[in-house]
Structure formats: structure tokens, C-alpha cells
Amino acid sequence: MTLSFHAETFRDDYTFANSPAAIRAFPFPFDRDAYMYTVNIEQHVPGPVQSATEFPIHIDEHYVAEMRDRAITLAEDPLRCQSLPHMMTAEWDLLELLMTSMATHYPAHFTLSRDGDRWHWINRPMDVDQTFTFGDVSTLPQGPMEYVTRQCQGDFCLLDQREDNLWMDAGMVTSQADWSLDFDLGMNFMEWHAPVPLAHDLGVFERALKFLLNLQHGCPVRRLNWTMTINPRLDTSPENYHRWGIDKASVTPENVGDKVHLRVELQALWRLPRSNAIVFSIRGYLIKMDELVTQKKWARRFHRVLASLPQPIADYKGLGRFRDTTVAWLSRHDDGLPTSPGFAPD
Amino acid sequence: MSGGVQFPVRVAEIEAVSPAVKRLRLERHDGPSLPPYSAGSHTVLTLEARTLEGGTRRIRNAYSLLGTTLGGGPAYEIAVLRSPQSRGGSVFIHDQLAIGATLSMSAPVNLFPLHRTARRHVLVAGGIGITPIAAMARELAAAGQPFELHYAMRDEASGAFAAELAALYGPAMRLYVSQRQERIAVRDILAHQPVGTHLYVCGPERMIDGILGDARIAGWPDSALHAERFLAPEGGEPFAVKLARSGIATLVGEHQTLLEAIEAAGVDAPYLCRGGACGQCETPIVSADGTLLHADHFLTDDQKACGKTIMTCVSRLRGRELVLDL
Numbered sequence: 001m002t003l004s005f006h007a008e009t010f011r012d013d014y015t016f017a018n019s020p021a022a023i024r025a026f027p028f029p030f031d032r033d034a035y036m037y038t039v040n041i042e043q044h045v046p047g048p049v050q051s052a053t054e055f056p057i058h059i060d061e062h063y064v065a066e067m068r069d070r071a072i073t074l075a076e077d078p079l080r081c082q083s084l085p086h087m088m089t090a091e092w093d094l095l096e097l098l099m100t101s102m103a104t105h106y107p108a109h110f111t112l113s114r115d116g117d118r119w120h121w122i123n124r125p126m127d128v129d130q131t132f133t134f135g136d137v138s139t140l141p142q143g144p145m146e147y148v149t150r151q152c153q154g155d156f157c158l159l160d161q162r163e164d165n166l167w168m169d170a171g172m173v174t175s176q177a178d179w180s181l182d183f184d185l186g187m188n189f190m191e192w193h194a195p196v197p198l199a200h201d202l203g204v205f206e207r208a209l210k211f212l213l214n215l216q217h218g219c220p221v222r223r224l225n226w227t228m229t230i231n232p233r234l235d236t237s238p239e240n241y242h243r244w245g246i247d248k249a250s251v252t253p254e255n256v257g258d259k260v261h262l263r264v265e266l267q268a269l270w271r272l273p274r275s276n277a278i279v280f281s282i283r284g285y286l287i288k289m290d291e292l293v294t295q296k297k298w299a300r301r302f303h304r305v306l307a308s309l310p311q312p313i314a315d316y317k318g319l320g321r322f323r324d325t326t327v328a329w330l331s332r333h334d335d336g337l338p339t340s341p342g343f344a345p346d
Numbered sequence: 347m348s349g350g351v352q353f354p355v356r357v358a359e360i361e362a363v364s365p366a367v368k369r370l371r372l373e374r375h376d377g378p379s380l381p382p383y384s385a386g387s388h389t390v391l392t393l394e395a396r397t398l399e400g401g402t403r404r405i406r407n408a409y410s411l412l413g414t415t416l417g418g419g420p421a422y423e424i425a426v427l428r429s430p431q432s433r434g435g436s437v438f439i440h441d442q443l444a445i446g447a448t449l450s451m452s453a454p455v456n457l458f459p460l461h462r463t464a465r466r467h468v469l470v471a472g473g474i475g476i477t478p479i480a481a482m483a484r485e486l487a488a489a490g491q492p493f494e495l496h497y498a499m500r501d502e503a504s505g506a507f508a509a510e511l512a513a514l515y516g517p518a519m520r521l522y523v524s525q526r527q528e529r530i531a532v533r534d535i536l537a538h539q540p541v542g543t544h545l546y547v548c549g550p551e552r553m554i555d556g557i558l559g560d561a562r563i564a565g566w567p568d569s570a571l572h573a574e575r576f577l578a579p580e581g582g583e584p585f586a587v588k589l590a591r592s593g594i595a596t597l598v599g600e601h602q603t604l605l606e607a608i609e610a611a612g613v614d615a616p617y618l619c620r621g622g623a624c625g626q627c628e629t630p631i632v633s634a635d636g637t638l639l640h641a642d643h644f645l646t647d648d649q650k651a652c653g654k655t656i657m658t659c660v661s662r663l664r665g666r667e668l669v670l671d672l
Contacts, residue, residue, distance in 0.1 A: 273381045
């Protein structure tokens with residue numbers, strides 16, 4: 001598939017926008033008219049053509065702009081990318097996973113040639129041509145995780161498995177929904193999920209952890225998560241809350257359609273072969289309300305989901321300042337008709 | 347999906363590495379190469395063994411993957427001890443399996459991984475338990491991590507791979523031959539380890555218990571102790587099993603596991619390790635007319651006493667009939 005990449009921004013003048021095809025491919029996260037936490041994990045198998053899950057690693061029209069935004073964030077704050085010393089094998093595993101997947105599914109844009117340990121990587125959209133020795137850090141400009149994730153959409157965490165738990169011991173996190181790698185680094189699965197409301201009482205995390213400890217190589221899984229963001233900003237980090245937090249107060253009935261975005265994370269988990277670590281990828285998608293309501297089913301359903309959302313979840317997701325205004329705006333796009341089953345637009 | 351990814355393989359080499367142990371080289375024959383894996387990983391082989399009556403019987407056995415094929419590629423290697431008391435898998439491999447035979451092999455799974463934040467690693471193997479332990483030594487040596495290897499065997503001849511391990515690791519390796527009254531003195535070994543050392547042991551059940559017991563007495567925390575607790579599921583008295591959801595009734599034979607009987611009845615039941623360790627085959631019990639014989643290392647003692655679930659790969663019933671929610 002040949003993509004044409006947008007010149008757009010995720011800060012300052014916020015020129016980000018989705019094409020009609022990208023709107024249709026948006027991974028809308030609600031398959032019913034209400035939302036509650038579940039262990040919504042499924043096999044990460046290929047989805048429909050031109051959907052976000054068509055390929056294991058999804059590259060789209062926003063690729064070049066997202067990578068440019070990541071570089072800006074990293075230049076300001078290098079701690080968005082960190083790795084503990086015992087994670088080097090997992091870093092190489094991740095590099096292999098991402099490069100082979102991108103080259104296999106987007107051959108017009110990426111090429112990987114392997115001759116034993118001598119690898120040759122070509123990334124045409126970013127004008128990269130790199131020969132290196134797999135396993136030899138000195139042959140790459142950065143560590144393997146930083147190198148490859150500066151060239152792949154989505155945030156990535158590497159989880160070490162020990163003591164029947166998963167430990168967040170490395171990651172590249174520049175487009176997060178208000179959580180901090182620098183704060184969570186070295187925490188285990190229960191610790192970094194501690195702030196989530198309600199789900200602990202439902203036993204969601206015990207079950208999810210037990211499941212993930214048995215994750216097998218070759219059988220990746222995925223789930224969708226969501227929140228809402230004001231302006232199409234990728235870097236909604238706690239470190240920069242002073243820059244974006246105030247935007248929540250800027251929503252008015254007149255600007256909901258342009259300012260308020262549904263932010264969906266396609267999260268996938270892979271067992272890595274050499275390290276026995278797990279990579280947790282968080283591939284984010286943004287869609288403004290004006291774009292969302294071009295799909296009538298999604299407009300009706302999102303209105304109902306947002307209106308009925310339990311208060312603790314709305315608080316945790318930080319929707320308080322603009323939820324009512326957005327629900328009122330969406331109500332004009334909900335004619336009360338029943339919605340069809342499933343996630344896909346009609 | 348039970349069992350995960352399967353690779354079709356062909357037996358490429360068989361070598362007797364001791365009178366009772368054979369090394370098998372299994373080559374993938376459908377094209378792509380096999381993925382790398384981490385030391386301590388095992389695979390599950392699916393064997394179609396011939397029975398005395400002239401039919402075939404499907405046996406699935408877990409074997410540790412050797413350190414020689416850690417990088418993946420065209421083949422994986424395993425080592426198999428001939429164990430006449432087993433359910434027939436190892437005897438079939440030793441007596442019937444020939445070069446060129448085709449088998450199905452699962453993707454690697456690691457339930458006995460190295461602890462990657464350890465400062466030092468003490469590796470202890472007894473007999474065929476050397477297979478995952480030697481893979482660990484190889485991975486640690488390649489990464490330049492400090493380790494020592496202690497390998498106990500009945501007599502010199504029975505110690506598979508002993509000579510090549512001694513050549514590879516020299517002073518980091520010590521052999522113990524029980525025929526010469528040599529015993530692993532765990533307390534002495536552990537007394538001189540720096541903080542942050544982890545201990546790994548694989549071998550006969552009694553040896554594991556002894557070594558872990560000594561380590562605990564020496565004050566080592568459980569989080570620094572690791573054992574490959576694979577059980578060879580032993581047979582038992584036959585009993586009836588009924589699967590409530592699929593409406594299937596069948597019999598679990600004396601040399602068959604509950605999981606094997608369920609599979610033979612045509613039900614694709616969940617499993618992963620087939621050794622009572624991973625928890626994947628945990629199945630809810632509707633009713634049990636008899637006593638549950640829990641043989642796994644996954645359920646807690648309390649859970650076993652409750653009798654609400656059973657691990658079908660190693661546990662069974664002493665009694666008349668077991669009804670499962672399957």
C-alpha cells in the first residue's frame with residue numbers, strides 16, 4: 001500500500017485532520033451504547049482491509065508528522081525514552097518485530113535486508129538508510145528501542161517478566177494519555193494500574209495479568225482503550241500538564257466540533273522471543289467531533305456512551321470540564337434510533 | 347486457541363549422548379525458519395505412537411529446548427531420557443522414532459526463565475534436568491553474566507553433555523557423581539554468594555525439594571529460588587468423565603491423562619505446558635463422584651481443597667465420575 005503523508009502539526013496551530021478514508025478506518029471503541037471496564041482482550045489477528053488492524057503494526061497518513069512531533073518532544077525531554085540495563089535483549093527483539101512488520105506490510109515505504117547479523121534498513125518517508133549489525137549497539141546511532149521507535153507510530157513499553165509479574169522496565173512514551181514513563185519505570189503491573197478506579201474491585205487486573213503471563217510468541221493480543229483530548233495534541237503528559245490542562249476550560253458550545261477529540265488507543269501485546277519480555281504497544285488515534293459525526297451510528301452511540309458514563313470513570317479520564325457541553329452538542333446528532341451491533345460504521 | 351502456534355518438523359538427527367539419553371534435531375519442513383527463544387523454554391511434541399494392538403495413540407510431551415538452537419533457524423534440538431515408567435512418549439522416541447519421521451512441535455514457551463535483574467546465577471542440574479540448565483549457562487556465557495553450574499549424575503556414563511559442558515565452562519562448572527559418593531553441598535555453595543544471586547534447579551522431584559529446602563534454611567527468599575517443576579504425569583485408576591457443555595462422555599484410561607482423554611473425545615480443550623505449571627488448562631468442575639487427585643503446582647492448597655477446578659493435564663479423579671464445565 002502506498003500512503004501519502006500529511007504535513008500537519010499536533011501542537012501550536014494544530015493543523016492535524018483525518019482524510020475521509022482515515023475516518024472510516026478509525027478504531028471506534030464502542031460496540032454498544034454504554035461503557036464499562038472489561039478484560040476486552042482478543043487475538044491480534046488481521047482485521048478488515050484498510051482498517052487499523054489490517055496489519056500488526058499500522059502505519060497511516062499521519063506517520064511523518066507524528067514522528068516529527070515525537071522528535072520535538074524528545075528534544076525537550078529525553079526522559080520520555082528510558083531503558084533499564086537488563087532490557088537490551090528485549091530492545092533488539094522489539095527492533096526486529098517492528099522492522100520486519102513494517103517492511104513486510106508497507107514495502108513501498110520500508111525495506112529490510114538481512115544477511116545473517118548484517119541488516120540494512122531503508123525508511124523512505126523519513127529518508128533513512130542504515131546498515132548495522134544486529135546485536136551490536138555500537139552500530140546504531142541510538143539504542144535499538146529508541147532507534148526503531150523514533151521511526152514507528154505509537155508508544156511502546158517493554159515489560160520484563162519475573163516473580164509472576166510484569167515490570168515496566170523500558171519504553172518510548174511521547175503521546176500518552178496523562179501518564180508518565182519516568183514515574184512508572186520499574187513498577188509492576190499492579191503498581192502502574194493502581195490509580196484506575198473500579199476495575200480493581202472487578203478483578204480485572206488479576207485476570208489480565210494471569211492471562212498475559214501466559215502470552216505466547218506468535219499469538220499477540222490487542223484491546224482498545226479510550227479517552228478524550230482537547231485539541232489534537234499527542235503530548236498530553238503529566239510533565240507538560242501546565243501547557244495543555246488549561247485547554248479543557250476552553251470548550252464552548254460553538255467549538256466542540258473542532259476542539260473536542262475522541263482519543264482511542266489500539267493496545268497490542270506481543271511475547272518477544274529472545275528476552276521472554278512482552279512489548280506493550282499503544283497506538284493512538286485522534287478524531288474530532290466534526291469528523292466523528294460524519295458516521296451517523298458513531299454519533300448516536302458516542303452521545304449515549306458519554307451521557308451514561310459512570311462518574312468515577314469520567315473523573316479518572318479527566319472529562320469533567322467539557323463532558324456536559326460535549327453531550328449537549330452530540331445530542332443534536334442523536335435521533336434516538338437504535339444502533340446496529342458491532343464497532344463498524346453503517 | 348489451545349496450544350498456540352504449531353510447527354511441522356522432521357527428525358533430522360538422532361544421537362545417543364548417553365546410554366539412556368538421545369539428542370534429537372528437529373527441522374522445520376514447511377519453509378520459514380524457527381524463531382529464537384530464551385533459555386529455559388520448552389516445546390510440546392505431538393507424537394503418534396503405535397500401540398500393541400496395531401493402532402496409533404496420540405501423546406503430547408513437553409521437552410526443554412537445548413542451548414544449541416537458542417538463535418532459532420532451521421531446527422530446534424531436544425534431549426530425551428528413556429523413561430520406561432512414563433506414558434510411552436520417551437520409549438516411543440527411543441525405540442520407534444526414526445530419522446525422516448514428521449512430527450508437530452509447539453512454539454517455545456518459557457516457564458523457567460532466567461531472572462534478568464540477578465547479579466549472579468547458580469545453576470543446579472540433576473540427570474536429564476541438565477537440558478534447560480545447560481541452555482541457561484549458554485545464554486549467560488554469551489551475555490558475559492556471572493554464573494556457576496553444578497551438575498549431578500548417577501555415574502559418569504549417564505551424564506549427558508558433561509564432557510562438552512566441562513570443556514566450555516571449565517572452572518565455572520562442577521560435576522557430582524553419586525556413584526563416587528559425591529553430593530551437591532548446597533549450603534556451602536550458597537554461603538558464599540553475593541546479594542542478588544538467584545538459584546535455579548532442575549532435576550528429580552526429591553532433589554529439587556532438598557535443594558530448595560536447604561536454600562530456605564540458609565535464609566534465601568523464595569523470589570530468588572527457581573525450579574523447573576515439570577511433572578511426568580503418572581497414570582492411575584481409570585474413571586469416567588462427562589463434559590457438561592458439549593454433552594460428551596468418555597473414559598480416562600489408566601495410562602492416559604484427563605486432558606488426553608478429552609482431546610481423544612474430539613474436544614479442543616485449553617492447555618499450554620502439559621506439566622501442571624502454567625494454569626492454562628484450569629477447568630471448572632460441575633461435580634465429582636470420588637476424590638480429586640490434584641498433582642499440579644498452580645492451584646493453591648486452599649483452591650485444591652475447595653475442589654472447584656482441576657488442571658486437566660496432570661490431575662485426575664480416584665472414583666467413579668467427574669463432570670466438567672467444558
